[in-house]
Amino acid sequence: MGLLEQCEELFKTSNLYEVLGIKKEATEKEIRRSYYKVSLKVHPDRAPEDPQATEKFQVLGKLYAVLSDKEQRAVYDEQGLVDEECDILSQDRSWEDHWRLLFPKITKQDILDFEKKYKGSDEERTDLIQLYVQHQGNMDAITESALCCSQEDEPRLCSIIQAAIQSGEVEEFPAFTKEDAKKKKARRKRADKERQEAEEMQKEMGLGDEDDSLVMMLQQRQKAREQNYNSFLSDLEAKYSKKSEKSPKAKRGKKK
Template identity: 80%
Template sequence: MGLLERCQDLFKTSSLYEVLGINKDATETEIRRSYYKVSMKVHPDRAPEDPQATEKFQVLGKLYAVLSDKEQRAIYDEQGVVDEESDVLSQDRCWEEYWRLLFPKITKEDILAFEKKYKGSDEEREDVIRIYVQHKGDMDAVTSSVMCFSQEDEPRICSIIQAAIESGEVEAFPAFTQECDKKKRARRKRADREREEAEEMQKEMGLDDQDDSLVMLLKQRQQSREKNFNSFLSDLEAKYSKKSAKPQKGKKGKK
């Protein structure tokens, strides 16, 4: 039975997008988020009462592998079929390991340790100055790009930039030196809204304070801007987390 047939059998629809509850125009971020949300509901460890949980979990892994591969997704979007012989759908892949690679276990302690070491460090200062120059003083862009940033950090970040300006290290961009109070207030309101959205996402996904998934990190750091969320995780994993080995693909036997 092919992937589309298995989706119909297990999820009552042969549409890969409908299984995840998204539309055909969904972004990579939306696909990843929806895959996490749906797969958590059927994860064998979380749904032991569902006799089809393991099979559903495996099918979701294959579904995500197709939609996250540009070439395979294009084929599906254009022709409505899935290339069952592609390496993407290797029957020998461990889908549990694949899932763990996408959503590795990083604890709140890892986050706090990283934050404690990073904030106030030379590395943070260098990042702040680089981002300030890159965005020509636009504090909306700066605050959304600095790792581990929370609204309470803004005065400290501004003081780092101001000191660099006064020392002649960087240019005094008008976007920074002449920023109006209205824009500052709007930024604070946006930060509050994003925090509320992150908390709402936590409730929607049924996560509690002990959940150490990647999506939980989104809530913990209150970073609902996906590009910064991914950047933060990438740096954290590279510097402070053990790297997981890539799942080994077995060789297909001849038919």
């Protein structure tokens, strides 16, 4: 069975871009990040309840190999075909090992270094403004999605958004400018509860200051926010991922 047929069977679409939830015009960075997020959801270690998890994970690896290779992607974009005999698909490869090369395990120090660099940066501001527009000023959704965001950061983030509104950069959404005080209070209570639960979980799991402890805590936090697609951990891992090795030259034009 060819790659496109496998995608149809496992993901209900033979369109490689639709499998990743992106547009055909997606950049290399967007493809990479979407691949990471989708593959993370079906990773055999994280989705043991899915009997097709391993097969889905392998198919996603092949899909990414095609779209990350310029020649293979050009063939697919122009003809809607995949060269099943090209080296990147025909060679015997461990897609789990390949995934780990692309997305190496991050450490506590990686997180701390990233947070120090990210907070107050132009990148943080750009991400925040995008979230403000995307969620139409809903601070619950914004704080859920923002990277490196804690309750202590909220006043700073609000001031950034307010400045953008005053300058005319973005429109004024009532959900932000007229947010009810009770809603703000409820958000603070949720944050305090999360912090307490995290501390209790850390004690129960016997976690100390070793490198993996913070990462594990963030993973546990993400399980409680499965609906939040732009999680801190997945975005951070994607940002820290290494560039993929250049794929061998592809052979053109063979139909699946």
